Amino acid sequence: MQWTVSGETTGGAVRPGLRRYYMGGFMIGSAMRKTDAASITLLAWMLSASGLLYLLHPPDHKLFLVIALVGFFIVVYTIHPVFSKPGYIRNIHRMALAGTAVFGLVILLRILELVEYWGL
Amino acid sequence: MAADRSKHYRIGSYILVGFAVLLFVAVLFADPRRMESPTLMLSASSFIAGVFLFALGGDASIDARLASRLSLQGISALGGIIRDLGGSGAAVFLPPNGDGGKVMQFIPTQPAFRSVLGDGGGFACHDGSTGTLSRPLAAPILEDLKSSDALVLPSEFGPLMGAVREVCEDLLSVADRVTVKREGDTVLVSLHNYLLYPGCASLRENSPEFCMLSPCSICSLIACMIAEGLACEVSLAGVTLNDAAGSRRMEIRYALKECAGAGEP
Numbered sequence: 001m002q003w004t005v006s007g008e009t010t011g012g013a014v015r016p017g018l019r020r021y022y023m024g025g026f027m028i029g030s031a032m033r034k035t036d037a038a039s040i041t042l043l044a045w046m047l048s049a050s051g052l053l054y055l056l057h058p059p060d061h062k063l064f065l066v067i068a069l070v071g072f073f074i075v076v077y078t079i080h081p082v083f084s085k086p087g088y089i090r091n092i093h094r095m096a097l098a099g100t101a102v103f104g105l106v107i108l109l110r111i112l113e114l115v116e117y118w119g120l
Numbered sequence: 121m122a123a124d125r126s127k128h129y130r131i132g133s134y135i136l137v138g139f140a141v142l143l144f145v146a147v148l149f150a151d152p153r154r155m156e157s158p159t160l161m162l163s164a165s166s167f168i169a170g171v172f173l174f175a176l177g178g179d180a181s182i183d184a185r186l187a188s189r190l191s192l193q194g195i196s197a198l199g200g201i202i203r204d205l206g207g208s209g210a211a212v213f214l215p216p217n218g219d220g221g222k223v224m225q226f227i228p229t230q231p232a233f234r235s236v237l238g239d240g241g242g243f244a245c246h247d248g249s250t251g252t253l254s255r256p257l258a259a260p261i262l263e264d265l266k267s268s269d270a271l272v273l274p275s276e277f278g279p280l281m282g283a284v285r286e287v288c289e290d291l292l293s294v295a296d297r298v299t300v301k302r303e304g305d306t307v308l309v310s311l312h313n314y315l316l317y318p319g320c321a322s323l324r325e326n327s328p329e330f331c332m333l334s335p336c337s338i339c340s341l342i343a344c345m346i347a348e349g350l351a352c353e354v355s356l357a358g359v360t361l362n363d364a365a366g367s368r369r370m371e372i373r374y375a376l377k378e379c380a381g382a383g384e385p
Contacts, residue, residue, distance in 0.1 A: 064164065
């Protein structure tokens with residue numbers, strides 16, 4: 001049986017670790033939650049994709065939507081719990097359903113464009 | 121804090137969606153024919169990220185300090201009663217007895233109390249010692265998680281520890297990160313940035329022995345999960361609180377006894 005407490009405080013104020021950065025309660029560092037990391041990753045992915053599309057290719061919103069949704073699906077797959085279904089994952093499922101519909105619509109439009117282009 | 125996190129997600133989502141609408145309106149007013157502008161892609165990025173944040177911050181949460189206090193309600197009184205009844209040592213979480221069985225908590229009592237109680241009415245015998253047998257404090261939470269959040273408890277150690285992580289990080293959001301180590305018959309569970317840390321620390325100050333006699337909230341819940349998943353007896357071997365650099369880390373050590381075999385390392 002053991003119960004110990006250890007702490008490192010200076011005059012009542014806790015010294016934050018060097019590897020952590022606090023922004024109004026939002027933390028970036030070794031103990032970042034996976035939902036925080038997921039939202040940051042998704043936004044960074046979409047911003048990078050839009051920037052690269054702007055630089056390398058005439059901006060195409062259908063292509064951008066497909067790339068953004070691919071990133072979204074990868075992020076959802078990564079954070080998806082295995083042994084349970086938390087409340088937030090049900091919302092994510094609904095969002096994924098809408099994303100799948102948009103993804104399918106974009107693919108369908110692109111196929112129609114190809115059909116029209118080849119004169120089939 | 122879970123409540124703050126949920127609130128931040130919602131505020132962030134409103135800001136991002138509002139930003140997306142502003143950008144879209146700007147594109148429309150600037151040149152409606154130039155719908156292929158990069159500003160529109162930025163608007164779409166903000167909108168998708170905003171909806172994503174909105175989905176993540178779904179559940180209403182309770183204030184962390186209040187939750188910490190509520191989780192300790194009655195622990196001192198219960199611990200005092202058990203101690204007065206001769207409770208000694210650490211509570212043992214017994215695995216379910218067959219299909220449909222429930223995890224039970226056995227608290228051994230001192231031998232001197234057997235004579236006082238006569239035939240041992242109201243008490244149970246386990247491994248040659250007498251003690252109280254009752255449902256663990258976390259049993260209703262575990263049942264609720266199974267019914268409302270479709271929690272499944274694997275029978276192998278690795279996946280079961282994954283389930284423990286999910287419960288603490290995703291379902292209950294009581295810790296930012298959970299790490300699990302196994303050394304022989306001891307399982308070490310570390311909760312980083314533990315939400316209920318203040319209540320746990322205050323209970324330790326008042327009566328540390330009560331934690332062993334009748335583990336509360338998370339300690340009891342994890343013990344129940346291990347006992348049911350691995351089908352072995354589990355007892356709390358020690359708890360360490362560490363607030364170095366504001367980490368608010370709690371380490372719980374569980375001792376496993378008489379494992380059924382599926383959970384052997």
